[in-house]
Amino acid sequence: MNSLPVLVSPYGPYAGLALHVHDLTIRGHHTETLVAADEAEAITLMLGDHRTHRVCRLGRMYALSALGRLDEALRIAEDLIADQDMLGGPKATDAKIMADTAEILIHLGRIDDGLHYVARAMALLDVAPRKGLRYFSAMSSLGKAARGAELFELADDAMRRCVEAFESPDDLYRSAAEFTHTELWLEWALRLEQVGRTEEATSLLDKSVAVLRFWTDQGVDTPLGAAVLAVCHAKAGRTAETFAVVGELLPRMRAAGQHHEARLLHLAYGLALRAVGEWRAARREFQAALQLSVLRSQRLHYQYELAVTATLEFPGDATRTVLESLRGHVEALWQLRLDRRTMLRQAYRRVELEAARSSADLAATSDALTGLGNRRMFDRRINAAAAGGSLLLIDVDHFKDINDRFSHGVGDRVLGEIAAVLRSHCRHDEVAIRFGGDEFAVFLSVGEDDARQIAERIRRVIEARDWSTIVPGLTVTLSMGLAACRAGEPGRELYDRADARLYTAKRAGRNQLAAA
Template identity: 80%
Template structure:
């Protein structure tokens, strides 16, 4: 039966399902996102499209985070990290998922755990290819995680790198990244204002305004850009321009339940009204922004402006004392921000040390000729084999004759070719070993019937290989024995049974697989 072609996508063959999920959450329709994710995940599971399923799960996580359902978002993030470790994938994707998990953990107040994930994401991105959509997306996630930790310098650097990941003529992604960076600058400036660093705050507002006006002039159609610009105008006391943007946008954003843009527009309106001396109206706008806030960091920002406004409207000892108390709290939070920079450096150092230990351990358990695991790795793995797994033992037939007839150099090339075939037939959690000489082992995560099929594929690949390209007259075959682990069986007993089957294969004429007789 002929099938319709499916376009290839890095996000899976049915990527449109997941991209619809992401589009909804980007536009702020988070409840709709969850319904769309239900449908997308059900369909992709039936179709066996695991990549698109994971992308849809990521969109669900973003929606849950935006709705303040952080425990649920964290469970998805941890599941995605486990899937990525099990199934493998590009380094940038690893980093993105870790950065997304970091953001959720930091929002939950688990700062140390979150910064550890930030450090891991940074270490991965240090060695990832620095071009393309995956790198851009990972850097954007790292910037967002750094931003919620108020590590604004790191967030700004990550956004700069994400912008550099694309060709200068690629306005679609560059404008999206520039908009994210502008929002970062604005939030940074608001925090600097709170701790009395007005000149630095004004400089950032100026940068933000210039970037937003440039992209709006380029024709970018983004309510978020306009909402951010309204806040910039209000901070720069361009009151008429701020109020015009608010009047044009706020009713539509509230009607569409786009709460992020609405919060910013209420903030802009409150700042502009306060600058005009309309205290009560300004307080109403700040309260509206607080009511639309999901995260504590959002509420604190608007509550600060609300308290300043109340102090201006009702000057006196009580409001002055409340304002001073809030300022002390804000100063303490700023000091915590500085402490987090030290915590991140320490976390990054721990990640580097872990990587160094992993590298050293890998070198100690690797065969120098083939790059497979060595006898030390075999001894470690044989003691951990459990029911459901199998052990495949392999000997190269008449390998001594290959060395004697063609040279040890040719023999080494044969071993390297066999190692490459074994490696290509291993799943993520499976391991191929070279004992030394011409003896190999493969720890498979499947039962005996599937292990037989894997072994037969390996044997046929080696048999069909044109060995004449290495040396005319050369031929190579394999003898194999396989055994599946029984409940409660010690690893040494499993090895003995697989070795006995290998002996049967060699006695039976070689170039064959032997296993337990079928029941």
């Protein structure tokens, strides 16, 4: 797990529980994270704080992924995607969930599925605001997913956008993104070196060193940055500097259970030991790094270094054959990158086409004035109404008088204001509709008691609004009829019952709700 912050959505009222879970994850204490998540999830469920509960599960997902328990992590990721309370919010938040899921799928070897989610995340981020924590966090997840598929160019672009998401050069998040960017360059350089592109590898390592030294000079340092710098030193033959960093940091990282940084330090130590001819000790360090690896892409780096060391320690046909075989495997994986880039372009095109179809469908079912659903949408929903939900019908009281007295332009503004209130009271699976003139409908996913509270809240908000800001003397109230859907009831009957109650409210003096 890297050191980037992973907070992606507003917490509920018991935010401290989620913050504790995520703090442990960020620090690399993944086993402790799972214990904290057990407690936090139980408490938030008991208290009914579903938003914080979801965010705690997100922290659990990160910890499971870092521990290599990918099947369990994927189950949580799929739950989060299916949870429409979380999706349908800020585009960057949705994109982050998509990218996190993509990363897990890619590490599980489900490349096609993973690249599809990468494409969905990219499409969302194309239209998301490009500043702030949400965008930063989503881009960091996209970078990790791309890196998992060895799409290093895409990962590089994502990390650059992470850095640009914060304008202040001394921002905490910006420095965290820079440190993670250097780790990406390091991993990219290791793979380039394995396929014989040493000049490109050296260039990336030099870039990493320059960035890490800049932040060190600014007084900002992290174990991740120090570990990456140690590997860069070792690759450049600066063994004394490597030994100094490893000697100070490795025991501390092992003791703290920060395996991500410890793995890189073992790599640096092994490279430095091999450079001075300590082949047996070098093998020990590469083996230690291998034991701390949870992903196949990580293990391949250390297996390669072990093979190189073996050819130096035991020169001969056998060790050379093993190394050449491993190089052939790396070359084949490198060529697969081209296929994956093609697959990603195709997946992105499919996502674009799906979005275009959805946009066309939305236009066909939307009211031009208010942006709510139109009569076509109403017909769809009324025919799909199911037990457990409710239908709320609304008329604007004396709307003709408003048009006659103040103008149709004022009447249109009133309808727009009412539409905004209705929209704000709809949850993810609920829909507000204007199906004619001053007539509105709201399909609610709750039973009659909860629906009654929502309707009364809407009515009071409209009544209390200062309508004189639109035009002096203007007042607006609503009449409402509410009916809960019965099991097996045809949509027409549900509508008739709600409509009858709407007229009951009007006959009783308007500005009120009529329900059972």
